[in-house]
Amino acid sequence: MTPLPRSFYSRPTVTVARELLGSILCRRVDGLTLRGRIVETEAYVGEGDLACHARAGRTPRTAPLYGPPGIAYVYLTYGMHHLLNAVTEEEGMPAAVLLRALEPMEGIEWMEGARGVRTVHHLTSGPGKLAQAFGLDLQWNRADLTGPDLWIEPGSRVPDREVKTSPRIGCQSVPEPWATIRWRFYVASSRHVTPGRASPKLLVTNPRRIGNNRADKRRSRNTPGR
DNA sequence: CAGACGATTGCCT
DNA sequence: GGCAATCGTCTGT
Numbered sequence: 001m002t003p004l005p006r007s008f009y010s011r012p013t014v015t016v017a018r019e020l021l022g023s024i025l026c027r028r029v030d031g032l033t034l035r036g037r038i039v040e041t042e043a044y045v046g047e048g049d050l051a052c053h054a055r056a057g058r059t060p061r062t063a064p065l066y067g068p069p070g071i072a073y074v075y076l077t078y079g080m081h082h083l084l085n086a087v088t089e090e091e092g093m094p095a096a097v098l099l100r101a102l103e104p105m106e107g108i109e110w111m112e113g114a115r116g117v118r119t120v121h122h123l124t125s126g127p128g129k130l131a132q133a134f135g136l137d138l139q140w141n142r143a144d145l146t147g148p149d150l151w152i153e154p155g156s157r158v159p160d161r162e163v164k165t166s167p168r169i170g171c172q173s174v175p176e177p178w179a180t181i182r183w184r185f186y187v188a189s190s191r192h193v194t195p196g197r198a199s200p201k202l203l204v205t206n207p208r209r210i211g212n213n214r215a216d217k218r219r220s221r222n223t224p225g226r
Numbered sequence: 227c228a229g230a231c232g233a234t235t236g237c238c239t
Numbered sequence: 240g241g242c243a244a245t246c247g248t249c250t251g252t
């Protein structure tokens with residue numbers, strides 16, 4: 001099929017994150033094509049976004065974020081998981097869309113071999129899982145997403161009523177408003193979106209009780225800055 | 227050059 | 240729900 005053109009990525013990152021839902025991530029490998037429908041994404045937008053790696057400016061690791069739109073930004077996290085991003089906006093503007101979940105379509109056996117699992121709903125339901133299922137590692141950093149080895153092609157458009165948003169997963173420790181801005185996009189009806197992790201104890205406090213008990217009131221008196 | 231830290235996952239109780 | 244795994248990258252000495 002025809003890959004999405006570079007101009008697709010050369011737009012506001014939040015728009016690209018929304019529009020990538022329903023598109024198909026593809027890789028040509030071992031004489032076959034892997035395909036998965038994108039059902040979950042997150043936008044990371046520039047040095048001012050304190051959840052974005054570019055918050056520290058241009059470093060050897062973040063350099064691809066400053067590169068041309070339509071290339072891959074792949075990095076290793078927790079020493080073992082690779083995460084795949086599509087670089088967006090014009091060259092020089094560090095921003096990207098993190099691919100968080102796919103629905104496997106083609107090459108499922110190959111993905112199962114790469115993942116070491118056979119349960120299809122655990123194959124690509126997470127950013128680390130989908131990179132592993134597609135055999136992507138640091139060697140794919142800066143790879144051209146307009147093909148011919150790795151590319152994203154148009155799928156069927158996901159209607160607005162199917163698209164939901166939430167804060168980005170794993171960004172709860174960054175300063176506001178970046179922790180709660182709803183820059184995660186996912187297909188509501190998909191069973192392949194990530195379940196997400198339970199929030200840390202202090203953040204799951206019943207909202208009706210925040211600031212409504214003695215301990216909280218004493219705390220706020222003693223530490224007015226918080 | 228030592229030390230801290232993840233845009234996560236899977237296994238444990 | 241808790242927590243360990245594991246290493247590239249960044250920071251500060």
